[in-house]
Amino acid sequence: MDSSSNEHPATVPSEAKEENEHIIQATKSLRRHMGLPEDPTENPSSATPSSVGPTFWLEVAPPSIRGAKCRLDVCTTNIMPGKYRIAVNPGCHSFRGHQSPDYYHVGCFEKIADFSQEDFVDRVQPVTRNTWQFRNLNASSVLDGNYLLDAGAERLTISWKQAVKKLINERDGVEIEDDTSEAVRDLLDNAGSSKFVPREIPDADAFELRLLSSTLAPNESDGSEDTEEWNLFYEFQMVVDGDQKSLDNRHNLDMTLYLWRDHVTLATSNNLSEELKERKEKELNPKAIRAIKRLMVTPMPDIQGAFRRGL
Structure with missing residues (x-):
């Protein structure tokens, strides 16, 4: 019997456990970024208030060659142009002192955002003709048809x-x-x-x-x-x-x-x-x-x- 057939099943629980740990840590990081306690059972007053509360913008990924990296570490698929995505703005990460948005596949973001709680749902905003300016987007890019959701979405x-x-x-x-x-x-x-x-x-x-x-x-x-x-x-x-x-x-x-x-x-x-x-x-x-x-x-x-x- 091929020994590899015995070894493979044992690796699956380990990989799943590691992925679950990544999701747990990402969930805690998002909650901290929102000014919420890491543990959802804790009193919100025990958390460190966030100086700028992030908004969860639902938008269409703009044209790019490789797409944008999904910020969920366990996700290895880029967010390609034309796909719906969540832009957490401001993001948890900074680059050269600039706090840029964090991008997620919608499904990946749902793994770490608890949308059964109002604190999370209230922050969701669609990027539309009426809201794009609050997302701080370039006007010429928006007028080219980028970022904005279609009517159905x-x-x-x-x-x-x-x-x-x-x-x-x-x-x-x-x-x-x-x-x-x-x-x-x-x-x-x-x-x-x-x-x-x-x-x-x-x-x-x-x-x-x-x-x-x-x-x-x-x-x-x-x-x-x-x-x-x-x-x-x-x-x-x-x-x-x-x-x-x-x-x-x-x-x-x-x-x-x-x-x-x-x-x-x-x-x-x-x-x-x-x-x-x-x-x-x-x-x-x-x-x-x-x-x-x-x-x-x-x-x-x-x-x-x-x-x-x-x-």
Whole structure:
């Protein structure tokens, strides 16, 4: 018998143990960076306050030759251009005195960030036409279409954050009053449906209203007689309203975005294998393809509006 066959299984637990130790240390480092105690069971007041609280920016990796290194030590795969990633800004690491962002695959970051806790969820922000300046990005790069999330990923990320926070509050017995007006909530939830009737929203930005009513609309309909309208959140959101078990899934954000991007590929690629062509035939009807093609577009900043406002 080949002796190597006896030795190999013994190495697996050792490798898994080492990887787990790396993740534990990375988790502690992130918590320290956030000003939280390393041990989540400790009182937060025992931690050293962070001078600058980091933001967890969800963005699209920009063009580069080799991609960016994932900061999780046990990950050996670079984050390639066009992939979703988390940019922790400011990062834990400094280079020549400059504290640059730390980049992670979304799934890798979920291994060390406890998104069943509000301290972590609150720091997640999508990089969009409205937030890129707070990420301190170069304007020309953003206007070239870099970093910004596509419409589908933007809506799914915001929906994920709201759904997770709602579950956390329900678990912890915290009652939060939603002060969003009915007209705004109706726009966010029902735009694109044949039943949606726009209502006046005082002081709302006209450019943003147009986007939310069109490109960013979560629904797709074939008309007033359509009884099975397509809905972005129903199709891809992995966090289930009212289901506390959703908080136990550490990778629900990565799974949501993966499912969305996977269906973008199915809907738009001209180079599908026979197997994927069969999947497309089974999973995507013309309405779904139409919706995905609309939501895969990246909403850009309102440059003309900014000039008019003198910004």
